[in-house]
Amino acid sequence: MNARTNESWLEDLRTPGPVRDAALDDLHAIVSKGLPYALSRWLSPDDPLFTPLVEEVSQETLLRVLDQLDTFEGRSMFTTWVHKIAIRIALTELRRKRWQDSSLDELVDNEENPAPERLMADPQAGPETSxxxxxxxxxxxxxxxxxxxxxxxxxxxxxxxxxxxxxxxxxxxxxxxxxxxxxxxxxxxxxxxxxxxxxxxxxxxxxxxxxx
Amino acid sequence: MTQPQNDTDRLPDELIENLIRSLEHTKEEECTCDEVYAVVDQYVEAEFRGEDVQRLMPLIKQHMELCHNCCEEYEALLDILEKNDPA
Structure with missing residues (x-):
């Protein structure tokens, strides 16, 4: 399946029916195989969220690829362009989730403990300041x-x-x-x-x- | 969620230092995030082939120094190319 050229990817994805379905299946396999390499800095493969995230992002990527097919200019390999789309979707989701989780932690901190030091910092303070x-x-x-x-x-x-x-x-x-x-x-x-x-x-x- | 604060006096020293540090990479002409996104696949492939991307696409390289989000996406794409390489 990796033997497709950029032109054959475009042609197959623009052909309704079994040809497009087969191309989408191949693309899904390629995205699902590549994404874990990109996500491993963010999320352990053992994390229960890992596999569902890969699947969710892979599906969303295919929809976006079909939607943006006409914008592909052929200046990179088609699959690299697809991985780029998958990474944007995945990291946007992971950043949003990570920030939401840390905001929740901060709210809990504020209820039970003093606010985080970085928000309380008095810029004028510090006896060590020259x-x-x-x-x-x-x-x-x-x-x-x-x-x-x-x-x-x-x-x-x-x-x-x-x-x-x-x-x-x-x-x-x-x-x-x-x-x-x-x-x-x-x-x-x-x-x-x-x-x-x-x-x-x-x-x-x-x-x-x-x-x- | 903490509400945004607009008073510069509340900015911690560390944030101001980081801002000043970023001035060393600041140029009159810079690529935007959209411009980087448009070519990051070409950029990563060129780097993967061992080409001198700093010379070929200096504005992209410079944007990466300043934009943490774009840099993360570039590194993730490079990870896929490097680790997914059948060779």
Whole structure:
């Protein structure tokens, strides 16, 4: 079944009836065989969720492949393109689940224990903080306040502080992953230009941060 | 779920340090996540063949340095090609 060329995959998947069904069966086998390699960093194969996830993602992948068949440009092997689609589906689901689980843990923590340290951190505190470091942090906070928009600050908090996956942060901000990346790129550019205007660069700022 | 906070003063020092560190990879022109997704299959195949992807597709490589999600997807795809290789 691996002998199909890109052209024969496309032709078979565009032929209704037994030809398409056979191609879909072969593709299902290929996706199901490949996915465990991609998921093993995320989920143990012994996890009871592993096999159902592989099957669910494989089925969803086939639907998306049929839906997006006309967008395949033939610049990679067809099966690599299909694996790419499967990975996007699987990792989006795993990130969402992992974040939901950690949010639940955090809620339980808040009911029974103090909030996580990272959310309670007092940026001004820390007897070990040197004057140089404290001064630079104050300066950078002022620059962030002056340069970043409210949306850019919100994105930083969601991604960097609350540790949301891009898709979840984008959903909360009523945007999409691509637009969120552009928003953060614009934030980084504004910050970089402002540092340059103040005769600073990232290395100098980081050096000051490291002086404790 | 904790509500979003918009006050920069509440950002932990570590987050600010990471933001500053990311400036070292920040360029005027960068690929977006959609642009990377469109070619990541070609990128991974080129890397799998041993080609110099940093030279061939420098903007993709640079995006991976900054975008954790895209980098994870690239690594997962490379895992499949490498471990699924019949050779």
């Amino acid at each position: 004057t140089e470091r404290a001064d630079m942090l104050t300066r950078i906070r002022r620059i962030l306040d002056e340069e970043l928009t409210e949306k850019q600050r919100q994105a930083l908090v969601l991604l960097g502080l609350q540790d949301l996956p891009m898709e979840e942060a984008a959903r909360i901000m009523k945007t999409n992953r691509n637009a969120l990346y552009k928003l953060l790129h614009d934030a980084r550019l504004r910050l970089k230009r402002r540092l340059a205007a103040e005769d600073l660069n990232a290395q100098e700022v980081l050096s000051a941060f490291e002086s404790r």
